[in-house]
Amino acid sequence: MATAQLLQGTLDLLILRVLALGPLHGLGIADRIAQVTRGALQIKAGSLFPALYRLEADGLVSGSWGESQSGRRAKLYTLTKEGRKHLAEEKKSWARASLAVQQVLEM
């Protein structure tokens, strides 16, 4: 599924983070994640779409039909206000958690 194991629940965070830079369609999100992680994380449709639809149902992202960067018809996802707030909170707690894990590992 992915070259690196993805921690449970972190996919949501990644999607939100990527969308914070601007609206993207599904494949665009997958591409951007692969690009940023230098190919370490290849997100497949079977993981991406369930997560996207869940985020949309939760009101953190909103989708609307438009055109992708390559000019194709595509459903573009935008981060909502609530999503932005959620991302900020998650970032903080992620930082705390990763710091804690780091400390334990370097003990």
Add this chain to the structure above:
Amino acid sequence: MSLFSRGRAWIRSIRHRDHLDADLHRELSDWVEELAARYEAGGATPDAARRRALIETGGLESVKEAVRDRRAGAWLDTIARDVRSAWRMWRAHPWLTGTAIVSLALGIGANTAVFSVTNALFLRSAPVSDPGTLVAIYSTSTSNPGWHQTSFKNYVDLREALPVEVLAYAPIPVGLSTAGSPAEDVPTELVSGNYFTLLGVRAAVGRVFALSAAEDKVTDKHPEIVISDALWKRRFGARADVVNQIVQLNARSFTIVGVAPPAFVGLDVLRAVDVWVPASNPLILTGVTNFFFGNRSIGMFDVVARTTAPIGPQQLSAMLQAQASRLGQTFTQDNKGLRFATRPFAQARMNPAQRDTWIRAAGLLTVVVGLVLLIACANVANLLFGRSAARRRELAIRLAIGATRRQLVRQLLIESLLLSSGGAVVGLGMAWGMIYVLSAVRPAFVPRSFEVPIEWTTLLFTGAIAFVIAPICGLLPALRASRVNVVDGLKGGEAAVQRVGRSDLSLAVLIAQSTLATVAVILASLFVSSLRRAEDINLGFDAGHVAIVSFDLGMLRYDNTKGPAFVRRVNDRLREVPGIISSAVASHVLLDGTGFASKIKLAGHEDAEALSIEAGAVGLEYFRTMKIPVISGRGFQESDGAAVSEFGWAIVNRTMAEQLWPGADPIGRRFQVLGIQERYVVVGVVADALYDTLGERRRPYFYIYYDQSPGLKKLTLHVLTAGDPHQMLQTIQREIQAVDPNLPVVNVRTMSDVLNAAMWVPRTGAALLLLFGAIALSLAVVGIYGVTAFFVRQRRREIGIRRALGASAANVVWLLVRRTLAPTAVGFLLGVVASSVGGRLVASLLIGVSPTDPKSLATAVLALAAAAGAASVLPAAAAMRVDIVPILRRE
């Protein structure tokens, strides 16, 4: 995320489900197209690019499924989808569905019916406030163990001595009449003045009476009654002005002060009370009940205490023991050896001794209907097995397009849940019908408590059964089916079916089913032979030609001279009527439970604890009328009552003579009845009879002479007729009215009617068991047929080849016998063992039949063997007809 917005998203996702599905489809196609375009740009051919894109994506359908599963409210969605597809599945196979639903409905219906009666008798709590704190108190003693009622005098002393409140109630015979209408027997209870207040029962109309212990003792001060809702509606047209209306009870005036709420019909579940009279009115009592009321040695009242902190049941018990020894010392004569036993009120809503028998009977019925349900489940499991074998292809396709094993199992479980729900609905209808029929044919003597409406506890119970049995019948087939091999399944044909590995499971089902059916049928046959035994049991008297008519001389206030004179005149007139051979009054009716308990002490043993022996007072020609043979000594004579003697004359039965004076001549022996001045002298011995129930053991009993005990007012005239006693009932009533036109007569019937009433419980029980046994047997037949037929279908090729190679018909039948009848036989044996163990538990319900009665066992096994044989005839015939050629050609 807040609960609110989550809920909103949920509703949105349900509302826009179709819209979302379309969106998802478009989006996914776009994804694939874009990927393909990318690969094409990289130099792949269009076809290869598209294929690679699809593989990368991982299957459109499975992505869609994953999205759906993670969507808010997804579970509801999938379940709704599964239910819809299950519904389509069952609709497509009406025969299979019908068989399964009827099987389950029979099982569920029987269980529901039995449960609702059990619930009404044992589980439902009384409509009183806080029943958990109520404790029932019984009198008992070493020489007279058991759970007995308490005398009113002992109750009054208890009520004064105990720091908690105590109430008492007792049924009494009462004729109720309103101005201008004849008297009618109404179920009445004499209750302590605190009865309603302590129970927390408020009047629906008017008020209840509330009297202190002191007021209870002031005789005839409060002629007030509370009536039941049923009586109010039946006799008073539910009019609000019933309050303050005056009615006559046993020819005394009482004022109706209130109507009890509809749900409250007294505390004893076997007795629906219509009238409650305060115990401060003992003058309402006539004859023997009056004697009981005033007698400290004879228990008449059920006593209930309400425990309040800090006095719990344990403290109460200790206090009661102290009171018992105090009462024993103060009233040595009456209370020697007295102890009090307590029981939680919930277990005391009928006499504990009686309750044990009822519980045993209810338990037996519950076990049998449980067996029926299990057999039905086994049948349905079998059907589902067959079904899932036939559905291999469908299941293989589902797996191939990305369904998980869990999804398959869920789907199959929902299918069986739908089936069991269908069974529950139909079964509820059947239960309702059964209860309706039972209450419609309920004779007048069967308590109203058997008319049980289907209430919400019953619905809950039925629903729970449906939920529990769905996995029982569905889980194994579902697990099996989900282990389908995609390739084999898609290939189809017999190979796939055979790989189901069905045989070991259907073997287990066969064994279980025949075991259960054997137990059910053996129990049914035991009770049927018990019934047959009961039908020709030696009653000790002849019920064939006796008409009986009851009246209560107390209702018209006959005194001790007027009473016997009336009886004499009625007897004289009857003797003149052609077709009447003899007649006599008695204070009891045999097998009607109307004898009275007395406590006696033998002459020379005055210091010993009194013996409890039932007795009855009878008129001159009683033994002749009832054809009870006099074994030694003599019967009563006219002269016995003529002179006032210092002795009363008694005639004892054979068992009493043998137990009290073993090896000696009982004639001339003396004993004393507590509470009665005279001593009794034995003048004769008569044969034993059955006094209270058909199943009772031989027990001591004695008769005293009516003319010497004219205080007895509630009498039954027994008339021996030459022809059919029913023909004489009119005449007898006319002759009584000729002597006193105002005396109401009740219970006009014959001794055979009494016998029929006594037979009602064994007959109904045997009929129910027979019905359930028959259902169990026919379900098992269907099951055996199913397995055998399936076996033949499965092995058509093998059988055909065997036949072609020259196997004889006997060989083929042997194959069938080995595979299907052998497990059935194992089941039979297990069933026989199980029922001989279980039979011991119900031995006390059987009349004159041992639980291992060989005849009953043989009948049952014969019935089962015949059924199993019949079930395999058709499949065997089918096996004979197997023709190898078309099978080989098809392959």
